[in-house]
Amino acid sequence: MTRPDARTALLFGVTAAASALTGPVPAAGVILLSAGLAALTGVSWKRLLPLAGSFAFFLVLVPFAPGPVARAVLQGLGVSLAVVVSVSAARWDRLVAVFQALGAGRVAVAFFAITLSHLDAAGRDARVAFDALLLRGGFRGARGLGRSTSLHLARTLRRAFERADRTADALELRGFAGRVPPPPAFRAGPADIAAGAASLLAVAVAVGSRLSWSR
Amino acid sequence: MEPVKVVLEGVSHRYPGARSDSPAPVSAVLHAGEKVLLEGPVGTGKTTLLLRIAGLREGPGRVLAGEREVTRRSAAEIRRAVGFLWQNPDDGLFLPGVLDDVALGPLNDGVSPDEALGRARLHLEGVGVAHLASREVTTLSRGERQLVALAGLLAREPGLLLLDEPLSALDAPSRERVLALLASSPATVLLATHEGSEAARHAGFRAAIRLVAVAPAHATEGG
16 A cells, blocks of 8 residues: 555544543554554554563563553553654655645745755764674674774764765855745645544544543 | 867966976867867876866966957856767756756856757757656766766857867767767867877867977877
8 A cells, every 4th residue: 555645644643642642542543543544554564563572572561650641651652653653654745745735934845845854864874873883893892892983873873973064055056045845736646545544543532532521 | 058169378387396297387269160189198187177177167278269468357248159078978068967968057147948948858858868857867878978968068059169088988870870969069178188089080070279298298289
């Protein structure tokens, strides 16, 4: 299945996060819905594992916590998963368009767009630096680990600053005056229908849960 | 846009702490519409010379673009006519979507969004990557990003193209296509390369500026 439009993904992120905040049952529902949407739209499990891992750590600590924190952990996991899945599933280029459609100013839109690209390039630089250090025998032993980590950080930061300078020059050369192309026309695909259905389900679970509590 | 004549008079640059100029003083004339190779080994100042012409670096000597001297004050106006391709294409790509990025230049020149997107499609097709229009930049190979960056420059229809190693990540068919496209462009083209010079000469480029790595470095104009 293709990835959903950023507008649909945003709808899911907002409704699912809001639903998860209403109680533990909706939060559990949102966790399932987010996992389902992630599987359908091909969001990498590697991206979700650190998040799930950190919450698993919290769950281990729940019995030792002084108050009833299990509910908060469950809701936190629900909100976090909804946000991470919606952002990961959305197309980044459409995300910029959505930001613009939401009425953000030209400078803010440009800053957001350029930051996205810059972060990606900086991430690539960091990976290359890490691989280069590994191939030259870095990260071996406790001493080597510390030295290689500091070298890696220094090189990544230096590259990021150099890149920022070149970005400023390149923006001038491309005549940038703060305008980016408008968002493309919305056309719902299977992924958008899935994300829309998941949003409705999240709201339905939250409303149903509220109604059953009030009886 | 009209092709731009470029005159270089003793243009050089010395980086802080360096013992020699990089480039050493260069004097040359690029006639309007001419296709010129800028050759020289690594470290002889090819990129710096391109940046000087674009008004992004200052130093000894004079650069004239059209009738005007390139200075800090005039640079902004002159850059409207300049298309600059960076050696690392990532440096010149800003938006996550390919089509949006190529349309960025024309859009900021005041063209309507529809026309900017139309021009973007046209120039993506020109460099042979129309099929990438709906892709995200992060998913492209280096060669594909280089072609998208080139389409982004051409979409502004500049009068002067300053290209830093544009052929380095391209396969043979893409090189031929790009060189043929540049050779048929009305713009003045200065192409810095230490690869693909032969192919460029076949496409109609003349080797007018050769930077030489000697101490102190010096440059010659030939043809």
